[in-house]
Amino acid sequence: MGIPNHWRTQHQRYRLVGEICQHCGAKLFPPRDVCPECSQPAYEPFTFSGRGQVYSHSTVLHAPRGYEEFVPYTVALVKLEEGPLVTAQLTDVDAGEAYIGMPVEMVTRKQREDGEEGAIIYGYKFRPVLQ
């Protein structure tokens, strides 16, 4: 993905900005402009708290191109406290430490680098809530 894509998605990736449906109140992440619940337009921005629980997780041992240096890393479906599920990496956890129901919070972390001279891409990951 090129630079314009990263620029375009910065609000989602840095601050978890989604949308709220003005018709039925559904909170949407990622933003999709049409509410999947009631099929009405949904353009109103909504910033999620970033708090949630691990719904499912997996430790990746064979990575796609660009992610090899991070192996092993943990990916998860996180159930946000406002409702939606979001797919992301977990950070500050060792392989095998994650569990379903683990309380987590969103942090901004480096995702990867586009080669030696390319951009460094940042985005959301989730870490265990600090006690």
Next chain:
Amino acid sequence: MRDVSIIGIGQTKVGENWEKSLRQLAGEAVLAAMRDASIEMADMLYVGNMLSGEIAAQEHLGALVADFVGLRGIEAVKVEAACASGAAALRQAYIAVAGGMADVVIACGVEKMTDEVGEVVTSALALAGDGEYETFHGLSFVAINALLMQRYMYEFGWKHRDFAAFAVNAHQNAVHNPYAMFPKPITVEQFEQARLIADPINLMDSSPVADGAAAVVLCPTEQARAFTDNAVRIAASAVATDAVAIHDRPDPLFLQAVYTSAQKAYRQAGITPQDIDLFEAHDAFTIMAALSLEACGFAPRGQGVRLAQEGDIALDGRIPISTMGGLKGRGHPVGATGIYQVVEVVQQLRGQAGGNQIKDAHWGMAQNIGGSGATVITHIMEALS
């Protein structure tokens, strides 16, 4: 709408076909299907394929394959729906014949994957997911399925070992399929000890990367007798879609598009799940086999694994699946798989399945799943003779 039948089938051996290019694989399958149907000409060709641009540096497969098999000039296009590309091509061919736009139409599925290795193929397959919101975060396609499997094990209390029966069954059935990539049995111990890819999914949960091509020839049922005595009728052809990303689905463990597509297909054929004699399921991963059996109505929620454990999916079981090896044993050349499944159902309904023949098979179902359940295409075939 016209009733449609399959009058010819062709397939190449699935595997690491270093010596054959994408066009040669497709050509071999199409020409075999044309010979089987006793035709020398066709009105249209649909080519199902997912990754030719990413891996074989080639798009524009409609014209390429048509020209290569001696059909230069006919209407031909590529059809893409991730891992469901093969069945999507068949669906288009079916629409063309049923709708009266053409009489003799070929649907081919082809994939050439072994020209690249490792992370290049892993990245290419991940294109089936949501690019900005799944793959961006480093999820491979295996990892996406692993998230489903982990949650399934948690909710329903299954252990990883419980899924072994799917892989064991698939490999056992591949033994008698001369076109299968892995025609050799495996044990539960081998399943348990296989190397992890994205936990809990290991190598034996997963169908292999492979090259292959398969093709079928369709015509109106009322014309089929002019070509062949062993035509097989397409009794249902149904497509349904869902959100591409599993995080966008209200209940990730219920494959809504599998349910919708199967229900539409049962209605079109005028039958129920109990009537199906064999089911070529999309067992790309053991978890997908379990989830699809449930959403198709063969098992209650959370109990798909039990069908495998109790032998219900075996050749002599209540609902035999992967009867020629499935994606796990025959191999999963992604864009070709949907056509392989249908070719295998035709073999069963013609009584040509050799050592794997299901006795008195009359209704056969093939279901091709794109991504982790976002495009689901179900075909039900009926024996005519």
